[in-house]
Structure formats: structure tokens, C-alpha cells
Amino acid sequence: MTHIQQVGSSRTQKRKRARKESVAQPPAIDPKTGTLDYDAAVAEAKQIIARSEKDHWRLAELAAMLETQEGKKSLKKFAADIGVAVCTLERLIRVWKAWAEFPGAPPKFYSVAQALQELPVSDKIAAMAKNPTMREAREFAREHKQKKDPNKGKQKLPDSPRLKEYRKYLRDALIHAKDAASYADIVDENLDNERLEALRNAIERELLDDLRDHGNRIIKLYNFLQRLLDAGDKPTDAQDAA
Numbered sequence: 001m002t003h004i005q006q007v008g009s010s011r012t013q014k015r016k017r018a019r020k021e022s023v024a025q026p027p028a029i030d031p032k033t034g035t036l037d038y039d040a041a042v043a044e045a046k047q048i049i050a051r052s053e054k055d056h057w058r059l060a061e062l063a064a065m066l067e068t069q070e071g072k073k074s075l076k077k078f079a080a081d082i083g084v085a086v087c088t089l090e091r092l093i094r095v096w097k098a099w100a101e102f103p104g105a106p107p108k109f110y111s112v113a114q115a116l117q118e119l120p121v122s123d124k125i126a127a128m129a130k131n132p133t134m135r136e137a138r139e140f141a142r143e144h145k146q147k148k149d150p151n152k153g154k155q156k157l158p159d160s161p162r163l164k165e166y167r168k169y170l171r172d173a174l175i176h177a178k179d180a181a182s183y184a185d186i187v188d189e190n191l192d193n194e195r196l197e198a199l200r201n202a203i204e205r206e207l208l209d210d211l212r213d214h215g216n217r218i219i220k221l222y223n224f225l226q227r228l229l230d231a232g233d234k235p236t237d238a239q240d241a242a
């Protein structure tokens with residue numbers, strides 16, 4: 001094949017690829033009838049999920065680099081500026097750092113990386129050799145945990161409504177405690193004299209007393225829960241001591 005033929009063939013192949021790529025996917029929802037095309041919906045949903053996975057990975061990278069260069073305090077401002085919770089960024093960073101020492105390329109999908117994040121490097125390598133889907137990655141992680149703790153995989157009785165209620169209560173309490181604790185960050189800031197004076201003038205004795213009382217109530221809750229946990233099978237004794 002001559003050079004001209006090679007160039008011509010290459011151009012023809014490129015034009016064919018361009019024509020093929022230019023063919024748009026049919027709309028998942030017909031704009032005229034409003035009916036749903038299932039196959040088109042599946043194709044579009046897969047594209048959305050793939051974009052979301054890439055976006056999660058990129059956000060994890062940005063957050064991890066920010067924390068490394070600027071410190072943890074910068075995450076709060078970053079979270080506020082982009083409109084997400086700080087705990088979301090912290091979760092992304094944990095996943096990103098979990099793959100920092102992995103010798104090969106990290107998973108293509110964030111959900112796979114998240115499912116396998118707690119595995120040691122050797123098990124990560126074994127898992128990635130199979131190019132797992134999200135479901136397969138979760139199953140691999142579950143099997144790994146079961147090997148470490150055989151009792152973990154045993155079937156448990158369904159949680160009672162009261163147990164679910166208190167689990168939600170404790171999760172909500174932790175969320176509010178974290179939000180409240182974030183106001184204490186000002187203690188570690190290097191405030192200049194002007195800001196210190198402004199803060200001093202803003203303090204009201206009644207407000208300060210209320211702040212102390214609410215803080216003491218959180219500590220009281222912690223002490224009660226700690227006694228309850230330590231009491232083991234004697235919750236009534238712990239409750240009487242509260």
C-alpha cells in the first residue's frame with residue numbers, strides 16, 4: 001500500500017468513526033408522546049452513573065490535595081463554597097488516601113474504590129485483577145471481613161423498631177454535636193487584636209451561661225451512654241446512676 005493509499009484509508013476510517021459517533025442516542029423520553037424507551041433509558045442512566053463516578057473521583061482528589069496543602073481547616077471553607085457537607089469531603093478523602101499506596105491504577109469507578117478501601121494492598125491487588133463491578137467489589141470486601149471475623153457473617157434477627165429509633169437518635173445527636181463543635185474552631189485561630197476586642201465586646205453573660213449549660217448537657221449525655229455501655233447487661237443500674 002502506497003503512502004497516499006495509507007493516508008486515504010486513514011481518513012476514510014476517521015470519517016466512518018466520526019459518522020458513527022455523531023449518531024445521537026434516541027431520547028429516553030419521547031418529547032412528543034412523553035413515553036419512555038426502556039433501552040434508551042438504560043443507556044442514558046449508565047452514562048449518568050459513569051459521569052457521577054468520575055466526578056466523585058475528581059472531587060476526592062481535589063479535597064485530598066487541598067487537605068494536604070492547606071490543612072483540615074481549609075475543608076470547611078471549601079465545603080461551604082461548593083455546597084456540600086464537610087463529612088462528605090472527609091469520606092471522599094478517606095477513599096482517595098486508601099489507594100495512595102496501591103501499585104497500579106486505582107479503580108475506574110469510585111464505588112468500587114469505596115467498597116475495597118479497607119482491604120490491605122495485597123487483597124486490593126487480588127480484587128482488581130478481576131476488574132470487579134460495584135456489586136462484586138462489595139462481595140469481595142464482605143468475604144474478606146468474614147474471614148477476619150467469622151461471626152460477622154452470621155444471620156442476625158431483624159432490628160426492632162425501638163432499636164432503629166435509637167440508632168437514628170444517636171446518629172442525629174452526633175451530626176448536631178459535630179455542627180456545634182465546629183464553632184469551637186475559632187479557639188485555634190490566630191485572631192489579631194482587633195478581632196479579639198470585637199469578640200470580647202460581643203460576649204453577653206447570659207449567652208455565655210447558656211453556651212456552658214448546653215455543652216454540659218452534651219457531656220452529660222456522653223457520660224450516661226458510656227456508663228450504659230460499660231454496664232453491659234445491666235442497663236437499669238446505669239440508668240439509675242444517671
